[in-house]
Amino acid sequence: MGSLRTVLDVRDLRVYYRTLAGIVRAVDEVSFTVGEAEVLGLAGESGCGKSTLGYSLLGLVPPPGRIEGGNVLIDGIDVTKLSEDELRRIRWSKVSMVFQGAMNVLNPVYTVEKQLVEVLTFHKGFSRREAVKSAVEALVQVGLNPELLKRYPHELSGGMKQRVVIAMALLLKPKLVIADEPTTALDVVIQAQIMNLLKKIKTEEKTSMIFITHDLSIIAEISDKVAIMYAGKVVELGSSEEIFNNPKHPYTQGLLRSIPRLGYKGKITWIPGVPPDLRRPPIGCRFNPRCPYVMDICRHKEPPTIEMGGEHRVACWLHTKK
Amino acid sequence: MIQVSEVKLRVENLKKYFPVKRSISEILRGKPPRSVKAVDGISFEVVESDVFCLVGESGCGKTTTGRLIARLIEVSDGRALYKVSKEVKELMPQGIFVYGDYVSLFDKLPSSIDKLLKREIQIIFQDPYGSLNSRMTLGSILEEPLIIHSIGSSKEERQEIIYKALSEVRLNPPEEFVERYPHMISGGQRQRVAVARVMILNPSLVIADEPVSMLDVSIRAEILQLMLDLKSSRNLSYIFITHDLAVANYICDKIAVMYLGKIVETGLASKIINNPYHPYTKALVAAVPEPDPSNRLKMREVPIKSEIPSAAAVPSGCRLHPRCPYSMDVCKTQEPPIIDVEPEHGVACWLYVKR
Numbered sequence: 001m002g003s004l005r006t007v008l009d010v011r012d013l014r015v016y017y018r019t020l021a022g023i024v025r026a027v028d029e030v031s032f033t034v035g036e037a038e039v040l041g042l043a044g045e046s047g048c049g050k051s052t053l054g055y056s057l058l059g060l061v062p063p064p065g066r067i068e069g070g071n072v073l074i075d076g077i078d079v080t081k082l083s084e085d086e087l088r089r090i091r092w093s094k095v096s097m098v099f100q101g102a103m104n105v106l107n108p109v110y111t112v113e114k115q116l117v118e119v120l121t122f123h124k125g126f127s128r129r130e131a132v133k134s135a136v137e138a139l140v141q142v143g144l145n146p147e148l149l150k151r152y153p154h155e156l157s158g159g160m161k162q163r164v165v166i167a168m169a170l171l172l173k174p175k176l177v178i179a180d181e182p183t184t185a186l187d188v189v190i191q192a193q194i195m196n197l198l199k200k201i202k203t204e205e206k207t208s209m210i211f212i213t214h215d216l217s218i219i220a221e222i223s224d225k226v227a228i229m230y231a232g233k234v235v236e237l238g239s240s241e242e243i244f245n246n247p248k249h250p251y252t253q254g255l256l257r258s259i260p261r262l263g264y265k266g267k268i269t270w271i272p273g274v275p276p277d278l279r280r281p282p283i284g285c286r287f288n289p290r291c292p293y294v295m296d297i298c299r300h301k302e303p304p305t306i307e308m309g310g311e312h313r314v315a316c317w318l319h320t321k322k
Numbered sequence: 323m324i325q326v327s328e329v330k331l332r333v334e335n336l337k338k339y340f341p342v343k344r345s346i347s348e349i350l351r352g353k354p355p356r357s358v359k360a361v362d363g364i365s366f367e368v369v370e371s372d373v374f375c376l377v378g379e380s381g382c383g384k385t386t387t388g389r390l391i392a393r394l395i396e397v398s399d400g401r402a403l404y405k406v407s408k409e410v411k412e413l414m415p416q417g418i419f420v421y422g423d424y425v426s427l428f429d430k431l432p433s434s435i436d437k438l439l440k441r442e443i444q445i446i447f448q449d450p451y452g453s454l455n456s457r458m459t460l461g462s463i464l465e466e467p468l469i470i471h472s473i474g475s476s477k478e479e480r481q482e483i484i485y486k487a488l489s490e491v492r493l494n495p496p497e498e499f500v501e502r503y504p505h506m507i508s509g510g511q512r513q514r515v516a517v518a519r520v521m522i523l524n525p526s527l528v529i530a531d532e533p534v535s536m537l538d539v540s541i542r543a544e545i546l547q548l549m550l551d552l553k554s555s556r557n558l559s560y561i562f563i564t565h566d567l568a569v570a571n572y573i574c575d576k577i578a579v580m581y582l583g584k585i586v587e588t589g590l591a592s593k594i595i596n597n598p599y600h601p602y603t604k605a606l607v608a609a610v611p612e613p614d615p616s617n618r619l620k621m622r623e624v625p626i627k628s629e630i631p632s633a634a635a636v637p638s639g640c641r642l643h644p645r646c647p648y649s650m651d652v653c654k655t656q657e658p659p660i661i662d663v664e665p666e667h668g669v670a671c672w673l674y675v676k677r
Contacts, residue, residue, distance in 0.1 A: 045538045046538055160629075187379040187380055187565060187630070188565060188566070188609040189379060189605055193624060195611070196622055199618070199621060214538045216613050217610075217611035217613045220611065220614055221617050221622075222618050243615075255539070258539055258542065258543045259539060260566075262568050262571055262595055262607065262610050263612070265571065268572060270544040274510070274511070
């Protein structure tokens with residue numbers, strides 16, 4: 001995997017929300033890379049900062065959030081250094097996003113055609129005819145009937161809308177697509193169809209993806225490697241095989257044990273307690289109040305990131321050599 | 323075989339049609355009124371102390387069924403026999419029973435009886451963000467049902483009951499939680515308050531409408547385990563509504579799979595999941611994602627195509643036929659009967675009808 005050309009390189013990224021009640025450290029010193037045609041799954045509970053991380057890669061962190069430090073290199077360009085105008089050119093063409101809840105993303109007063117064509121005329125200066133031709137191709141690629149171009153979003157079902165949103169994200173053939181819970185609002189059958197579609201796009205277009213969800217079962221459906229986030233930090237990162245078959249961090253282990261499975265009727269467990277308030281994260285390891293293996297050192301010193309071989313790394317005192 | 327007396331609830335031919343407004347032009351052209359057949363003639367039995375699951379995609383009528391049984395909306399047709407618990411039975415007049423301990427749930431009942439039955443049959447909603455009033459403290463949210471049903475004579479007595487209910491759902495210390503507002507607690511804690519609000523009335527049949535689907539996977543297990551613990555300590559029966567077969571597999575004893583207002587397959591949870599007969603159930607089982615990283619290297623085979631049609635335009639014959647890979651001529655015109663392919667495993671599909 002290491003030989004893949006790097007499409008995304010995130011280094012020590014910090015994104016904070018400066019609120020009146022204090023600084024929320026939503027993303028705190030996060031580093032990872034994504035190679036060409038590689039899919040990174042980003043998992044964690046609500047409020048762990050995974051969506052903020054996704055938004056920050058497009059320079060879209062909602063105020064009062066701000067990128068406070070670190071670098072985001074997409075295809076060699078540092079997104080954190082760009083002006084709003086330059087960012088607008090990069091969005092959709094180099095990096096695009098599939099948002100949570102497709103039903104709310106499409107503009108209800110425009111037809112599908114208008115929304116797709118707008119992107120192409122703005123970014124590529126296409127004439128209307130060229131743009132419509134590309135839009136038709138995009139719809140066919142996601143398995144939709146081109147006649148849908150003339151429809152308004154309310155005339156489409158949830159699954160069709162999600163396909164339109166995916167078509168839109170792929171329209172300019174970006175290097176990187178960020179998908180934030182793209183199947184959460186969908187039924188299981190449609191979810192499986194959409195996941196199949198994303199797999200097809202991954203192999204055909206060699207698009208790199210970041211797949212954000214709280215559901216590790218969906219991550220396993222598509223991701224080559226997985227980053228587990230907890231309270232603004234990446235606590236474990238590794239290839240899918242390593243994370244699912246050989247998890248090292250107690251949080252990852254807890255998440256995996258909480259998934260109900262079809263082929264297994266035994267007890268499932270949960271992670272007791274709630275994620276911390278990111279304005280006042282616990283001292284030391286942020287997971288220490290919920291950790292079953294908590295030691296003295298965890299309560300006052302933040303764990304270093306330990307290389308476990310290959311790309312696998314984990315931030316936990318259990319794995320340091322004394 | 324199931325003894326009649328073990329059945330908690332028996333539903334027969336339940337129907338709910340929602341009328342659709344006609345446009346002016348439709349009225350002028352004399353078109354007949356249309357309706358959305360949300361639930362179209364379903365029958366099932368819930369055995370006492372069992373978890374009975376209604377499974378299906380959005381729009382299949384599973385939530386409507388739950389609301390009908392909780393009597394939040396009126397039925398269009400059908401009958402339900404409900405076995406009242408011992409405590410409530412003593413409070414009811416003899417004449418109300420249609421058979422043994424059973425009352426007919428959808429009949430016109432005197433308001434005092436109606437109120438007692440509402441206490442007996444409670445519902446937990448999907449969205450703990452919407453179901454708790456954001457302007458009320460958790461204490462007053464839990465006190466409201468007690469006041470309505472005149473449980474506890476004094477404020478102190480009610481407080482005692484509320485504290486007990488909060489610790490039962492593991493919100494400790496309860497003194498602290500009664501003062502809080504819903505926005506001050508997490509989603510999982512909110513859902514536990516919703517569970518406490520239902521349990522405080524000491525119901526005997528609880529309808530749980532997707533109680534964990536809005537929660538993070540990491541805390542789903544906690545709510546499910548809590549519900550199972552409460553079931554065994556209080557001898558409850560559940561009707562559990564979900565779209566997630568993996569959750570159903572974990573919590574349910576029996577499953578009924580619904581599609582467009584009909585039950586297409588019903589039986590023991592283990593049988594339905596390990597050995598589904600109906601093409602729709604097969605597709606549902608095939609679509610469930612599993613945390614196995616080798617899945618990313620292969621496409622998932624989901625035998626049925628496209629999406630569930632609107633319940634306002636139900637296909638003729640078998641409702642699945644436009645999406646079904648095994649569709650035959652008979653499927654397009656005639657509705658399949660439910661036949662037992664194994665003991666207590668019913669399937670409504672022409673593939674299994676011997677002709």
